[in-house]
Amino acid sequence: MNPPGTGPEPVATRREFFLRGLRAGAAVAATGGLAAWLWNRHPPGDFGRAQASDPRKDFSVRSAGPRIAIATGRDRAAMLRRALAAVGGIERFIARGDRVMLKVNAAFATPAILGATTHPDLVAELARLCRAAGAESVIVTDNPINAPESCFELTGIGAAARAAGADVFVPRPGSFRAGTLPGGRLIRDWPVLEEPFAGITKLIGVAPVKGHQRAGASMTIKNWYGLLGGRRNQFHQDIDGIIVELAMLVRPTLVVLDGTDSMMTNGPTGGSLADLKATNTLIVTTDPVAADACGATLLGKSFRDLPYLVRAGELGLGTTDFESLHPARVPAQAS
Amino acid sequence: MRITTARRIAQAFFFALFVWLCVVATVGTRLWQWRGWPIRWFLELDPLVAIGTALTTRSLFPALFWALATIALTILLGRVFCGWVCPLGSIHHFVGWLAWRSRPLKRRIEGNRYHRAQAVKYCLLAALLAAAVLPVGRMMLASLQTGLLDPIPLVNRSFNLAVLSIADLATGKWTGAGRFYSGAGLVGAVFLALVLLNVAVPRFYCRFICPLGALLGIIGRGAPWAIGARRAKCTECGVCDLNCEGACNPMGPIRLSECLMCMNCMDDCPSGEPIGYGPRPSPSGEITSPGMSRREFVVSVAAGLAVAPLARLGGATAGDWPAGMIRPPGAVAEEEFLARCVKCSECVRVCPTNVLQPAGLSWGWEALWTPALNNRIGTSGCQANCIACGHACPTGAIRPLTLDEKLGRGDFEPAGPIRIGLAYVDRGRCLPWAMERPCIVCEETCPVSPKAIHLEEAEQTTREGATVRLQRPVVDPARCTGCGVCEHECPMSGLRAIRVTADNETRDRSHAVLLHHEHQ
Numbered sequence: 001m002n003p004p005g006t007g008p009e010p011v012a013t014r015r016e017f018f019l020r021g022l023r024a025g026a027a028v029a030a031t032g033g034l035a036a037w038l039w040n041r042h043p044p045g046d047f048g049r050a051q052a053s054d055p056r057k058d059f060s061v062r063s064a065g066p067r068i069a070i071a072t073g074r075d076r077a078a079m080l081r082r083a084l085a086a087v088g089g090i091e092r093f094i095a096r097g098d099r100v101m102l103k104v105n106a107a108f109a110t111p112a113i114l115g116a117t118t119h120p121d122l123v124a125e126l127a128r129l130c131r132a133a134g135a136e137s138v139i140v141t142d143n144p145i146n147a148p149e150s151c152f153e154l155t156g157i158g159a160a161a162r163a164a165g166a167d168v169f170v171p172r173p174g175s176f177r178a179g180t181l182p183g184g185r186l187i188r189d190w191p192v193l194e195e196p197f198a199g200i201t202k203l204i205g206v207a208p209v210k211g212h213q214r215a216g217a218s219m220t221i222k223n224w225y226g227l228l229g230g231r232r233n234q235f236h237q238d239i240d241g242i243i244v245e246l247a248m249l250v251r252p253t254l255v256v257l258d259g260t261d262s263m264m265t266n267g268p269t270g271g272s273l274a275d276l277k278a279t280n281t282l283i284v285t286t287d288p289v290a291a292d293a294c295g296a297t298l299l300g301k302s303f304r305d306l307p308y309l310v311r312a313g314e315l316g317l318g319t320t321d322f323e324s325l326h327p328a329r330v331p332a333q334a335s
Numbered sequence: 336m337r338i339t340t341a342r343r344i345a346q347a348f349f350f351a352l353f354v355w356l357c358v359v360a361t362v363g364t365r366l367w368q369w370r371g372w373p374i375r376w377f378l379e380l381d382p383l384v385a386i387g388t389a390l391t392t393r394s395l396f397p398a399l400f401w402a403l404a405t406i407a408l409t410i411l412l413g414r415v416f417c418g419w420v421c422p423l424g425s426i427h428h429f430v431g432w433l434a435w436r437s438r439p440l441k442r443r444i445e446g447n448r449y450h451r452a453q454a455v456k457y458c459l460l461a462a463l464l465a466a467a468v469l470p471v472g473r474m475m476l477a478s479l480q481t482g483l484l485d486p487i488p489l490v491n492r493s494f495n496l497a498v499l500s501i502a503d504l505a506t507g508k509w510t511g512a513g514r515f516y517s518g519a520g521l522v523g524a525v526f527l528a529l530v531l532l533n534v535a536v537p538r539f540y541c542r543f544i545c546p547l548g549a550l551l552g553i554i555g556r557g558a559p560w561a562i563g564a565r566r567a568k569c570t571e572c573g574v575c576d577l578n579c580e581g582a583c584n585p586m587g588p589i590r591l592s593e594c595l596m597c598m599n600c601m602d603d604c605p606s607g608e609p610i611g612y613g614p615r616p617s618p619s620g621e622i623t624s625p626g627m628s629r630r631e632f633v634v635s636v637a638a639g640l641a642v643a644p645l646a647r648l649g650g651a652t653a654g655d656w657p658a659g660m661i662r663p664p665g666a667v668a669e670e671e672f673l674a675r676c677v678k679c680s681e682c683v684r685v686c687p688t689n690v691l692q693p694a695g696l697s698w699g700w701e702a703l704w705t706p707a708l709n710n711r712i713g714t715s716g717c718q719a720n721c722i723a724c725g726h727a728c729p730t731g732a733i734r735p736l737t738l739d740e741k742l743g744r745g746d747f748e749p750a751g752p753i754r755i756g757l758a759y760v761d762r763g764r765c766l767p768w769a770m771e772r773p774c775i776v777c778e779e780t781c782p783v784s785p786k787a788i789h790l791e792e793a794e795q796t797t798r799e800g801a802t803v804r805l806q807r808p809v810v811d812p813a814r815c816t817g818c819g820v821c822e823h824e825c826p827m828s829g830l831r832a833i834r835v836t837a838d839n840e841t842r843d844r845s846h847a848v849l850l851h852h853e854h855q
Contacts, residue, residue: 016615017559017614017615020557020558020559021559021614023557024410024557027410028406028410028411031406031410032403032407035385035395035400035402035403038389038393039395039397039400040394040395041393041395042393043731044396044667044671044675044732044734047476047667047668047670047671185850185851185852186850186851186852188852189851230844231845231847234847234849234850235850237850238850
């Protein structure tokens, strides 16, 4: 830079102006091109509206046929072993290399003794049996009501799972994917647990028998509620409807319904040993409808007292007449 | 005609046009009402609106294509927009001239010298654009805060909410009825402060603050045509600084990104020859750098990047969403809304009932001056057959609805009407519920058909032993659209006995009260 008034003055050359003009023209053209490319690429309201996928989860083993076993006793692990043996052995359902998910009920951060959640003994034994049958991995998961980490720890499910060589998956907001259940009225564009299902080949539901103020009972089918994300509590406006849709959503490999103790009052949360009654039963079956129909008897009810179960039976999602499956009854002394 | 006269005519024309487009932003069919006037044209011309929303949404709302014209003009001719078109610039120009014209020449020349702080506006621009760049949602959505300082939304907001409202209050003629805007005082005070700062430094806002000026300075600093000075014939009298609007040092080396193309230097130069305008680099040198150091740039960008994440920490776009903040019909879901709204107040001004209001700080500073309904202000709630706000919005923060979509008719029948909230009866304040007196104004005025409010019959014995027959209002959430007419009409003029919150609003599925199929 020359100080004022000194030095030669630069003269504009044609070449210089040409270059400036060319640069400006190129800039205008580039801006225009970019604008054309961006032209309403995301119209307002288009964001976050991901295409809803089919959220159905079918892990049933057709070749095994419908089977049910009803064990009696107090030792959950022993009852589980005998009931599994009675439905043909775990090898009929779990093959070498399988990746198994155990969907437990870990809804509340309460100790196992209160019976509001899946008993850790059952989780440990089931995970162990799956591994023994050759399962490559076992994942234990639920989307609980109380603080998720607390639920897995205070119920003892987390420790039991890890001790048996299983992993605990605690869902995050990103673990869900919007799904629309074919034929569903309620599960429409709704977040359904997806992330831990990657690579899963078998699904076993493990739930306790509980009375439920709104639905009458919470057993194996209501247990799939834990696969729903979002503000799912609005479904309580149509609790029977949502449980039926859960039966449509999930076809498990097996379900285990634990009626060693059943929650007779103040379900599904309970909170007192006085809410529980020793019913000394454990059910293993391929048919969640049959499991719940059988479990209802432990609560002193019939499937006819549970509208969701009646509808699920009518829709052919399973049979409420569990006796028609010729249950294998395994008494305590058999072990 | 002198070039500065042409410039003054242009400034007067665009300023008058701007005021006119503010005035006609009134729903109606008379000449001075909307009836097709391009009321958002200045906002569409604004490249900062276009670039800001393009950064946050990776998309260009069609109306904003006009900004291309401004960008092209600036690339070719420099900041002509600032010196010739911008209505806020013209206000500053005029007030600065008024305040400075009788001051001593020496002070005026000194007052128009380049100041290092002129780099601040580039820092503000960098911070605002950085805030718009960092994705905070699942998709590419960030916080768009350019509207706080962007001159076109700023002047639009100031005129529509403060200046014209005062004119309304004084004359009662501009819109036919006095209009009230919560927080208009703050909008007006900011405007007044910026205008009065011209007394301290001419074009204070344009030189130190304006992020749009900074953007245009960067875009236009390589313009093929520019002001240039030849020192050989210069007597160094300094008169070229006397009326220099941009404080760009026209005598040279000229700061091209600061030059507002006001042309006063050319006009004022006593010998006429040294300063010229043409297709050549300035013989006395040019400075194209905006004058912001690398460190300043990095600090500004870092601060800007922190804006959106910090704002979202409060949870107002998550679980703690403000239920009292009722967005207008057609508003997109909140995260996208905050990525699109430039706080221009066009929708607020155009709302025929005055129910649409600029938000204050109570719903988080990110939402400052964004539109939300206040059913206690205005002539009625949100009118069933009105879709004005979405058609006034320059960025698609409020979608331009058709009446069919808003009301859930025709093709939109399966989706049902657009709901902006849900009315709740406060049974402790409602006359027939709590005070044994008949009323049912809310049920009578409910515009939804069949009505979203039905009546429960009750007979009650008063303390005097008389029997009164009461009809008590009950809201049907499957029908209520949240329009707020009931709340507006409720005779409990303090805290209404029926009030709308944003629960159940269509724009966010997670705010639903009812099950999906119940609205169909």
